[in-house]
Amino acid sequence: MNPLELTRARPGAARTVTFDGRPLTALPGQSVAAALWAAGVTAWRSTRGAGRPRGVFCGIGVCFDCLVTVNGVPNQRACLVPVRPGDVIRTQEGTGRDDG
Amino acid sequence: MAEGPRLAVVGAGPAGLAAALAAAARGVRVTLVAAAEQAGGQFYRQPAAALGAARPQALHHQWRTWERLRAGLGRHLATGRLTHLTDHHVWCVAADPVSGTFGVHALRGPAQEEGVTVRADAVLLATGGYERVLPFPGWTLPGVVTAGGAQAMLKGGLVLPGRTAVVAGSGPLLLPVATGLVTAGARVAALVESAGPAALLRRAPALAAQPGKLAEGAGYAARLLRHGVRTLPGHTVVAAHGTDRLEAVTVAALGREGHLRPGSARRIRCDTLAVGHGMLPHTDLAETLGCTLSGTAVRVDDEQRTDVPGVWAAGEATGVGGAELALAEGHIAGCSAAARLHGSAPAPRRSAAAARARRRLREFATALDAAFEPPAGWAGRLPDDTVVCRCEEVTAGEVRRAVDPLGAGDLRTVKLLSRAGMGWCQGRMCAPAVAGLAGCPLTAGRRPFARPVPLGVLAGLPDTEAGPPDAD
Numbered sequence: 001m002n003p004l005e006l007t008r009a010r011p012g013a014a015r016t017v018t019f020d021g022r023p024l025t026a027l028p029g030q031s032v033a034a035a036l037w038a039a040g041v042t043a044w045r046s047t048r049g050a051g052r053p054r055g056v057f058c059g060i061g062v063c064f065d066c067l068v069t070v071n072g073v074p075n076q077r078a079c080l081v082p083v084r085p086g087d088v089i090r091t092q093e094g095t096g097r098d099d100g
Numbered sequence: 101m102a103e104g105p106r107l108a109v110v111g112a113g114p115a116g117l118a119a120a121l122a123a124a125a126r127g128v129r130v131t132l133v134a135a136a137e138q139a140g141g142q143f144y145r146q147p148a149a150a151l152g153a154a155r156p157q158a159l160h161h162q163w164r165t166w167e168r169l170r171a172g173l174g175r176h177l178a179t180g181r182l183t184h185l186t187d188h189h190v191w192c193v194a195a196d197p198v199s200g201t202f203g204v205h206a207l208r209g210p211a212q213e214e215g216v217t218v219r220a221d222a223v224l225l226a227t228g229g230y231e232r233v234l235p236f237p238g239w240t241l242p243g244v245v246t247a248g249g250a251q252a253m254l255k256g257g258l259v260l261p262g263r264t265a266v267v268a269g270s271g272p273l274l275l276p277v278a279t280g281l282v283t284a285g286a287r288v289a290a291l292v293e294s295a296g297p298a299a300l301l302r303r304a305p306a307l308a309a310q311p312g313k314l315a316e317g318a319g320y321a322a323r324l325l326r327h328g329v330r331t332l333p334g335h336t337v338v339a340a341h342g343t344d345r346l347e348a349v350t351v352a353a354l355g356r357e358g359h360l361r362p363g364s365a366r367r368i369r370c371d372t373l374a375v376g377h378g379m380l381p382h383t384d385l386a387e388t389l390g391c392t393l394s395g396t397a398v399r400v401d402d403e404q405r406t407d408v409p410g411v412w413a414a415g416e417a418t419g420v421g422g423a424e425l426a427l428a429e430g431h432i433a434g435c436s437a438a439a440r441l442h443g444s445a446p447a448p449r450r451s452a453a454a455a456r457a458r459r460r461l462r463e464f465a466t467a468l469d470a471a472f473e474p475p476a477g478w479a480g481r482l483p484d485d486t487v488v489c490r491c492e493e494v495t496a497g498e499v500r501r502a503v504d505p506l507g508a509g510d511l512r513t514v515k516l517l518s519r520a521g522m523g524w525c526q527g528r529m530c531a532p533a534v535a536g537l538a539g540c541p542l543t544a545g546r547r548p549f550a551r552p553v554p555l556g557v558l559a560g561l562p563d564t565e566a567g568p569p570d571a572d
Contacts, residue, residue: 002285006284007153007158007258009154027258029147037253042243057249062525063490064524079249
């Protein structure tokens, strides 16, 4: 059993995105965070101070732990932003402003 | 175009929906302003439409109530009596003393970069709540999520955080979260509840006064038992382990004084820890409007009016008590707002049933709160090197130093001395822990901006409080 089977979901066609250069498939309607979780990815930020990995914590847009860089724009909350075809998702290092 | 006074309802969860439907049915033009793409709030969070879920109810309960709310929403949308602005993230509500109206300032779209202002004659705040999590070593590891977060990602995105989960903390949310995860195909290695049987028994009379609620709990427990989920009452998570992601947790039994029972620690392998210690109300919008708070919740009267004229509040924002209480409060608030906007008093008879439900459910919530209070001594057990403020990476030791020798005695002073609470989340995540460590009361934060606002949006606001013209 998985959540899609349980709810008898028939999602639209999967789209391809990349995460740190690696292609992933994502379902339409999912947030960036949900797409990453579905691909087995749980961390996509390293903190400004200690450089520790972070991912989803609150899941509802309150905690800002899941900040990620999408299409070159840093500090997007992965749990809120819907995934779009062709999205280039990158691990956000620190503030996301100084990575090259 | 519909006629009549205008009410803006902020939040489309159970309280906001019940309020919007009650007001719209009583001749008010309602604008429902909400952050999500679909109505429902956290409790009735719906899967994204593009996921094509034929049976979302498999992840829900009280689905009939949802169907009734959804049908009512559809009817009022069709008549134009109600407008639903989705994907509108409200950052401030301001009163305009000149016109006597309110401006509801929101950011539109997933990027939240476009400013929109909705004008209304009255405002009803149904902003809900968020989860309280008390820290422990390892709680910042990827794979550790809030219990509500795991549920939100499951209901909304139809995804699981991992294969093997431990659900832990305290409070009535843990049962449905564990049940949801196990029903959707995760293995739940343990349900770890810090309240022991004794704490629940002490509140037995108040809890037993709600047979429906007890049956609901028993239903979850039976499903967990069927799936072979081990429950550990009177236990707590001592630490989460892993290098770059969660690999295991250590749990231990709590003694009567809140100490850990020697020799009771055991390690459980898992890739997910869904953890929570109850909920806190979202009070930022109310606080900025000048509404008096009572503890961490918005204070309201019998009609759900705040002490600011023209501002009502309902649901978790006025004190955490669950969806059923939120529905009752929302209905009462909507009836009151409609009557007052038409210059009359609400007929008590029309919401007598809701008022009775509200009284009964508030008593139940108080009993639950007492039964599920955090284990004594949790703050003292926290090692100095554990990160408490997740945003600014401030440790328990740094918070303790702000108190002694530096002399901080409240959340604000701890923040100024240690940066705890100064980051992106503005202290929403760390405030309960900082209060526990500093030995000061947990007070609602003052956040004039309920969410980050682009400077361009602020620059685009006119100088007067009248705000830009109606969105539309």
